[in-house]
Amino acid sequence: MLAHHAVQRGEERNRALGVWGAMGAAGGATGMILGGILTAALGWEWIFFINLPIGLGAAIAAPGLLPADSSSETGKKLDLAGALTITLALGLLIFALNSSEQASFPIGLFLGLLAVAGILLVAFVVIERRTSQPLVAFRLFRLPGVTGANLAALLLNAIIASELFFTTLYLQQVLGLSALATGIAFLPNSALVLVGSALASRLVNRFGAGLTLAAGALILGVSAFLLSGVTAGGSYLINVMPGFTLTGLGLGLTFVALTISATSGVEERDQGLASGVVNTAIQLGSGVGIAAVVAVALALSQTSSGSMSARLVASYATGYLIDMVLALLIAVLALLLVHRHSRR
Known part of the structure; x- marks a missing residue:
């Protein structure tokens, strides 16, 4: 929301959102490595404890670093x-x-x-x-592009959350990697998120948010299909790295494009609300999406036979295929709802 208010509309705002997405990727890469170090050195509980000093530091620094919002309305009540x-x-x-x-x-x-x-x-x-x-003004969803972007945000984060879940389990429970090694194994993914975020703002300025979102979703679909080839006797370099690295590129493109789409055509008075709605959709996609994808993957793979490791891998492969279908749905939403009604 701050990125939208601090920078004017148009190409400059799109570039700002690209930088924002890149910083998110950098934070993700740092968090994965730090999480591995904390888990190995102090225990998994510390991946939660570490958020307390970081959150307090951010809260203390925010008033001095962030501009005041002179347009804030007073007298509003919590619903x-x-x-x-x-x-x-x-x-x-x-x-x-x-x-x-x-x-x-x-x-x-x-x-x-x-x-x-x-x-x-x-x-x-x-x-x-x-x-x-x-809390939510339903007039926002009269704009097809905003509706499409929020649905895409739900599906996108269901894909990302479940892929992180399946890939982490595969690396640690099947391939036997440590928590630290797993964090390091995720670095190529984070690097491609940086690249995708940087490219996204340029592609949106040239081709529009809808086509950029569709392209990123198709890349996510290909990456999920590649990951579905995991086997009990597989390896990181062959079964994980190509697909999961490509996921980073697709995530960078889609995340920036849908964030731009979610506020395009929205009146200035509703910009903050639109930003809050898409961020809520992102969080819902992660929370509800991972639960739904995992539940369906386990249900569909119950008939698989073999060792425990083989049955686990079968559920992961099924989950990746579900993610592929979700990615294709995002591409359809991008073309039918976002691209037709997008405004640069």
Whole structure:
């Protein structure tokens, strides 16, 4: 949101978003290595503890580093009913999807949780339409490009979260890499995110956000297909590095393009809201997406035979193929909704 307000519209803003995406990739690369070091030296708990000093430092530094928003409105109230309703709905949905992976989890309880989550989601929509200061203003979704970009954000982060999950497990549980070695193995992916983010702003300026988003999604589809070739006796260089590195390029292109698309054509008064909505979609894609993809992958691979390692790898391969389908859906959304209505 700050990138949108600090820089004017057009090519300059697109370049700023490219830099923002590149910094995110750099942070991801650093986090993977640091996470491996902390896990190896102090234990996995420290990957959570380390966020406390980082968060406090950022909070202290923010007032001096970030410009004040002189246009901020006063007198706004928190939509508490909407916040509680959507939080409970998503919490129940994620819990149900995660619990469904356990063979002993009652099917009746699973369906009941899904039903309650659905009712709460409907209640959230009703609340948001009636309140004077909603968390989500549904007028944003009258713009097809904004709707397409947010749906793409959901699917994109379902892909990225599940690929990180499957690839981490494959490297550590099947190939036997340590936490630190796994973090280092992810570096080519992060390097290509930097490249993709830098290219994205130029491609958007030349071809538009929709085509750039579609191109990145197709690259993600190819990378997921390559990763689906993992085997119990595979290797990092052959079975992981080509596909997972290519994932970084696709992520860099798609992330910047959909962020631009999510705020294109939006009135200035709604820019902050549009930025908040797409970031919420990103977080939902990670939380709900990984639970859904893993649950479906496990269900589809239950009939696989062989050793435990072979069955695990079969579920990973199925998950990658699901990610390939999701990537193709993003490409379709980009062409049908974003490209037709995109504004540079």
